[in-house]
Amino acid sequence: MAAEWRTRVADALANQRTRANIGRALDGLVAKRRAAFPDRDELERLRDQGQAIRTQALACLPDLLAALERNCTANGIRVHWAETCDQANRRISDILHRHEARMLIKGKSMVSEELGLNAFLEAQGIEVVETDLGELIVQLAEERPFHILAPAIHKDRRQIAELFKARFPELPYSEDAEALTATARRLLREKFRGAVAGLTGVNFAVAETGTLALVENEGNGRMCTTVPKVHIAVTGIEKVIARLDQLPTLLTLLTRSATGQPITTYVNLVGAPRRTGELDGPQEVHLILLDNGRSRICADPELRTTLRCIRCGACLNHCPVYVRLGGHAYGTVYPGPIGGILEPQLQGLAAAGSLVDASSLCGACDEICPVRIPIPRLLNRLRAEGVGAGSDSQVPGRGSRRDPRQTAIWRLWAWLHADPGRYRLLSSLLSRTGTLIPRLIRPWTKSRRPPRLAPKGLHRLAREAGFTDD
Amino acid sequence: MRKPDAVYFFGTCLIDLLYPQAGLSAMRLLARAGIRVRYPQGQTCCGQPAYNSGYRDQARVVAAAQLDALPADIPVVVPSASCAGMFRVHYPRLFAGTPDEARAQALAGRVYEFTEFLVRVLDLRPVAPGPPLAVVLHNSCSAHRELGVADAARELLDRLANVRVLEPDHADECCGFGGTFAVKEPQLSAAMAADKTAAVAATGAPLLVGQDCGCLMNLEGTFRRRGSGPQVKHIAELVWERVVVNI
Ligand code: SF4
Numbered sequence: 007m008a009a010e011w012r013t014r015v016a017d018a019l020a021n022q023r024t025r026a027n028i029g030r031a032l033d034g035l036v037a038k039r040r041a042a043f044p045d046r047d048e049l050e051r052l053r054d055q056g057q058a059i060r061t062q063a064l065a066c067l068p069d070l071l072a073a074l075e076r077n078c079t080a081n082g083i084r085v086h087w088a089e090t091c092d093q094a095n096r097r098i099s100d101i102l103h104r105h106e107a108r109m110l111i112k113g114k115s116m117v118s119e120e121l122g123l124n125a126f127l128e129a130q131g132i133e134v135v136e137t138d139l140g141e142l143i144v145q146l147a148e149e150r151p152f153h154i155l156a157p158a159i160h161k162d163r164r165q166i167a168e169l170f171k172a173r174f175p176e177l178p179y180s181e182d183a184e185a186l187t188a189t190a191r192r193l194l195r196e197k198f199r200g201a202v203a204g205l206t207g208v209n210f211a212v213a214e215t216g217t218l219a220l221v222e223n224e225g226n227g228r229m230c231t232t233v234p235k236v237h238i239a240v241t242g243i244e245k246v247i248a249r250l251d252q253l254p255t256l257l258t259l260l261t262r263s264a265t266g267q268p269i270t271t272y273v274n275l276v277g278a279p280r281r282t283g284e285l286d287g288p289q290e291v292h293l294i295l296l297d298n299g300r301s302r303i304c305a306d307p308e309l310r311t312t313l314r315c316i317r318c319g320a321c322l323n324h325c326p327v328y329v330r331l332g333g334h335a336y337g338t339v340y341p342g343p344i345g346g347i348l349e350p351q352l353q354g355l356a357a358a359g360s361l362v363d364a365s366s367l368c369g370a371c372d373e374i375c376p377v378r379i380p381i382p383r384l385l386n387r388l389r390a391e392g393v394g395a396g397s398d399s400q401v402p403g404r405g406s407r408r409d410p411r412q413t414a415i416w417r418l419w420a421w422l423h424a425d426p427g428r429y430r431l432l433s434s435l436l437s438r439t440g441t442l443i444p445r446l447i448r449p450w451t452k453s454r455r456p457p458r459l460a461p462k463g464l465h466r467l468a469r470e471a472g473f474t475d476d
Numbered sequence: 477m478r479k480p481d482a483v484y485f486f487g488t489c490l491i492d493l494l495y496p497q498a499g500l501s502a503m504r505l506l507a508r509a510g511i512r513v514r515y516p517q518g519q520t521c522c523g524q525p526a527y528n529s530g531y532r533d534q535a536r537v538v539a540a541a542q543l544d545a546l547p548a549d550i551p552v553v554v555p556s557a558s559c560a561g562m563f564r565v566h567y568p569r570l571f572a573g574t575p576d577e578a579r580a581q582a583l584a585g586r587v588y589e590f591t592e593f594l595v596r597v598l599d600l601r602p603v604a605p606g607p608p609l610a611v612v613l614h615n616s617c618s619a620h621r622e623l624g625v626a627d628a629a630r631e632l633l634d635r636l637a638n639v640r641v642l643e644p645d646h647a648d649e650c651c652g653f654g655g656t657f658a659v660k661e662p663q664l665s666a667a668m669a670a671d672k673t674a675a676v677a678a679t680g681a682p683l684l685v686g687q688d689c690g691c692l693m694n695l696e697g698t699f700r701r702r703g704s705g706p707q708v709k710h711i712a713e714l715v716w717e718r719v720v721v722n723i
Contacts, residue, residue, distance in 0.1 A: 012663075019667050326650045330667050364661060366654025366668070367528060369621035389530030407530075416526050420534035423489070424541045429520040433493055449662035453669065454697030457494045464487040464496035465517055473485065473503050473515040 011337070011360040018335035024160045028152075028332050031159045035323045038266025039374070056259045057378045059252045060314035063244075067304055070213040070246045071295070077216030081278040083291045094296050095126040098205070098238055101292055102132060105236055107202040111194075113220070113227040114138040115207030116154050116317060117240045117296055119339045120352075123205075135197045137226035139190055146173050152333035154340060155264050155319035160332055194226065204230030204288075208241035209316070210256055211293070214249050218276040218293065221257060223265075228272050237288040239276065243295050244304070244313035256316060259376040263318040299352045302400050308387060309401070312347050314377040321371035321381060327364055336361060343371035347384040355392045355403030362388040433463050477551075477597050482512035484552040486542070486587075488559045489521035490689045491710075498689060498710030502555045502590050505716050509598050513553075518545035522562040527570060529656050536570055543579045551597070552583065555590040555712055556688050557619035558655075563587040565622060589619065591629040591687050591711060604718035605637040610681040611714070612642050612706070614672075614695065616688035617650050629687050629711055636718055644675035653694040669698040677705050685711040 019025070043049040063070055075085045088094035098121075102110060110132060112118065124134045124145075136145040140157035144150065147169055151157035158166070167181040170189060177189060206227055210219040218239050220227050231237045247256065261267045280287035304310050322328045322342035333341040338349040338358055346365055349358040362385050371381040393413070394405030422432045437459050450456070468474075483506065487499040503513045520541060527535035542563075546552050554560040564584045571580035594600040613633055615626035633641050652658065652668025673695055676684055684706045686692050692708050699705030 015661070015663050019663055326652070326668055327664055330664065330671075363657070364664065366617070366650050366652060366657040366665070368617040368650035368654065370617070370648075370650065373621050386528060386530070389528070390532050391530070393530040412529075413531075416529065416531040416534045419526060420531075420537045423520045423523070423538040426518040426520060426541070426545070436493065449659050450697075452662060453666035453701060454694065455700035457693050457697060459493055460496045462496065464492040464499040465515075467496045467500050468485075468487070468503065468515040469517070471500060471503070473507075473513050475484075475514045475516040475518075 008360065014335040014337060015331060015364075018331045021332075023162070024332055025330060027162050028160050029329060031156070032323045032329050035156075035265065035320075039263055039320060039323070040266075042262035042266035042268065052255060052259055053376055053378055055255045056316070056376050057314065059247060059256060060316070060377045061311075063247050064304060064310055064313055066248075067243065067246070067301075070248055071243055073213040074211055074216060074246050077213065078293055079216070081216045082281075083216060083218075083276075083278060083293050086292060086294045087297070088294055089297045091121045091296070091298055094121050094240065094294050094298075095123055097292075097294055098123065098240070099127060099130055099132070101236065101238060101290075102127070102203055105202050107132070107236070109133040109135060109197070109201055109203075111135045111137050111197055111201040111204045111230055111234065112141070113204070113206035113222065113230040114141055114157070115205065115240055116151070116339065117207055117242055118205065119151060120242075120298065121240070121296070123240075135194070135201075137194050137197070137224075137230060138222070139187065139224060139226075142190055142194070143169065146170070150334065150339070152341075153319060153322055154317055154333075154342075154344070155322075160334075198229050198233050201234040203236040203238060204234040205238045205240065206230050208239050208245055208293075209260065210253060211241060211246045212248075212250050212253060213246050215277070217250060219253055219257070220274040220276065221261060221270040221272065222274070223267075223271045225272055228274050231274055231276055232287055235288055236290045236292070237276070237279075238292045238294065240294040240296065242313075243297055243300050244315075260316050260318050263320040263374070263376045299402075303351050306399055306401075309351060309384065309399075311379050312351060312384060314379050315344055315348070316377055317344070318376055320374050320376065324370040324374050326366070326368060326370065331364070336364070343381045344379075347379070347381055347388065350388050350392075350403070351401060353402075354406070355388065355401060356406035357403065359388075359392050359403065359407045362392060430465070433465070437461065437463070479598060480511065480551055482514055482550050483593075484546050484548070484550060485513050485515050486519055486522070486546065486552050486554045486559065486563075487515070488554065488556045488689070490693065491555060494693065495689045495710060498712050499555060501710070501716035502553070502712035505594070505600075505602075505712060505719065506553065508719065509594075509600055511598075514548075514550075516545040520545075522559040523570070524559060524562040524566075525655055527562065527566060532570065536574070539567060539570055539580075540576055543576055543583060546583060549582070550586065551593065552587045553590055553593045554587060555710065556690070557589045557616050557623050557625060558688050558690060560587050560589040560592075561618040561622040589623055589625045589628070589687060591619075591632050592623070592625040594715075595628040595631050595635075596625075600632075601635050602715055602719050604715065606639075606718045608638045608640070609683065610640045610642055610679075611683045611685055612644055612676050612679050612681045613711070614651060614676070614684060614686035614691055615648070616686060616691050619687050620648060625687075632711065632715065633685075636715065639718075642679040642681045644672075644679050646671070646675055651691045651694055653688075653690045655690065658694060665694070666698075669694050673698045673702070673705060682706050683714070684708045685714050687711050
């Protein structure tokens with residue numbers, strides 16, 4: 007796994023075109039976010055509120071989920087619980103089979119990526135059509151989303167034009183954004199018209215009213231939730247909030263952090279299936295609530311903060327590692343800082359542990375996260391879990407990253423640094439064997455000239471200069 | 477805080493072994509400001525490398541030795557925001573629930589990053605003219621984000637006569653050091669350092685200063701490997717040089 011990780015990192019760093027594309031795009035998103043929060047005090051107030059709303063929700067998660075189920079059911083929304091991805095996939099395919107749907111149109115949903123839903127349904131002969139433009143591009147390219155919010159952010163216009171040309175050779179080649187969008191729109195219109203079922207994610211599920219909130223900019227989400235006979239919404243159990251009046255705060259934090267918009271073009275509040283006498287809307291609305299390890303995460307007071315996430319993607323945009331590596335090299339559904347804390351907890355440290363080391367702990371994510379998830383602190387915790395040094399926690403794969411050589415090195419390091427006498431021994435040893443250093447830190451010296459040891463250390467210089475401890 | 481009579485100086489292991497002149501300059505500046513500087517010979521390392529690698533037990537053993545070395549209730553001045561951050565932010569967590577918890581909390585409350593101490597506590601206004609100089613200030617992530625003291629280093633430079641501070645592109649972005657990150661993820665770290673050094677070089681400044689020798693070691697090493705780039709120094713060295721020139 008470590009070797010695979012290395013190769014992916016090397017390949018990603020060598021891909022200059024993609025790096026230029028994401029660098030440009032993310033700089034743009036960072037600037038837009040900054041412009042969207044001109045008043046620092048207001049931003050911090052909003053973050054306080056956002057953090058409080060999410061923290062309260064997670065503190066009484068079982069109660070809120072029970073209320074959500076009750077109120078959704080009262081509205082006519084059918085609620086399904088899925089402990090695992092497999093259960094969720096089966097629920098969804100059962101619903102589709104019941105309606106004899108041969109095709110599913112999809113709005114953007116990262117949880118569906120987590121489920122591996124497309125592959126699951128396609129194996130059953132069900133066609134899956136992504137209707138979010140970015141998702142569609144990624145689907146046509148047979149890739150996975152590169153960014154949790156902007157799935158095709160790594161592709162420039164020319165790459166998209168070439169992709170469309172390859173997939174639709176009958177159409178004239180164009181690099182014009184409007185023309186490309188028009189092509190996608192034509193294509194999707196046909197699909198919308200024939201669709202029996204639509205699937206979307208959920209940004210927030212409101213417990214007190216049983217309302218599902220969904221924001222988007224293209225209107226495809228609204229089509230997916232209103233045009234087909236059946237609407238299936240999938241989400242993680244952590245997306246629940248207590249009250250409707252908490253929604254505006256979270257929505258504005260979400261959209262401003264994500265794209266710098268004060269509000270998205272479409273704000274969908276799904277309340278119920280079509281009632282008698284109503285002219286549009288789906289006849290059935292299903293809500294799939296996925297656990298997939300979330301209750302376990304929620305049980306740990308420190309790690310629980312991971313679940314505050316509102317999936318704004320801002321931590322990706324601001325991450326110096328993500329901006330160079332991009333979303334695919336992580337090899338996980340959720341990349342970047344949020345992926346670094348979430349994936350090792352979902353998949354376990356044995357499978358996704360590399361991600362916890364892929365951070366310089368610079369704190370850029372911490373600085374901007376709208377719900378103040380202490381990402382560097384959680385990475386630090388997960389590193390400790392990886393080497394088995396945490397508490398008796400439930401993180402899967404705990405201790406799986408312990409490696410005897412590393413452990414021996416840190417034990418020796420601690421032995422040398424815990425005692426001033428031994429430390430002095432170490433420093434004099436180092437100055438006498440200074441040439442050894444480059445070999446000890448070989449990875450470092452590949453791109454840097456190794457530092458030179460000072461002939462006299464500070465301990466000695468301080469003493470000679472009269473700086474003593476009395 | 478009132479100006480104290482005496483402070484501890486915690487030099488950091490990196491400065492002890494590789495950049496002692498930075499530590500000496502900082503101590504001399506403090507002494508020049510009328511402070512008695514105590515340098516405990518028992519100090520070694522704040523424990524951060526092990527802590528950030530997940531080896532908390534090993535970090536705690538080393539950290540406890542620093543608690544022993546810095547017992548008196550006087551400020552501890554640290555010429556590194558990242559080590560100061562380790563004391564201030566992470567010690568209370570590392571020792572939570574252990575018999576050393578109270579000592580760790582007390583220490584956390586009296587630790588100052590060097591430029592923060594000069595500017596915020598001493599309000600030092602060095603009489604330090606000198607030839608005109610353009611300089612880039614690289615704020616470490618710890619100074620900027622963890623401790624929020626980056627403005628102190630900037631203010632210190634602004635108080636020096638004839639010194640002009642240039643701002644590189646993406647100034648707030650990490651240089652790619654990250655302690656053991658640079659060794660564990662050498663390619664990523666190198667890619668970050670390459671961009672940072674390019675941005676610094678593009679300003680044309682002949683000198684780069686910062687408050688963390690980890691970042692400076694990373695950037696200097698990258699510049700030297702390429703065979704070009706500005707001179708690199710700890711901010712204490714620059715200030716001290718300009719003060720001495722003035723004698
Ligand atoms: S962790 Fe914070 S910044 Fe990152 S996606 Fe979640 S809410 Fe946004």
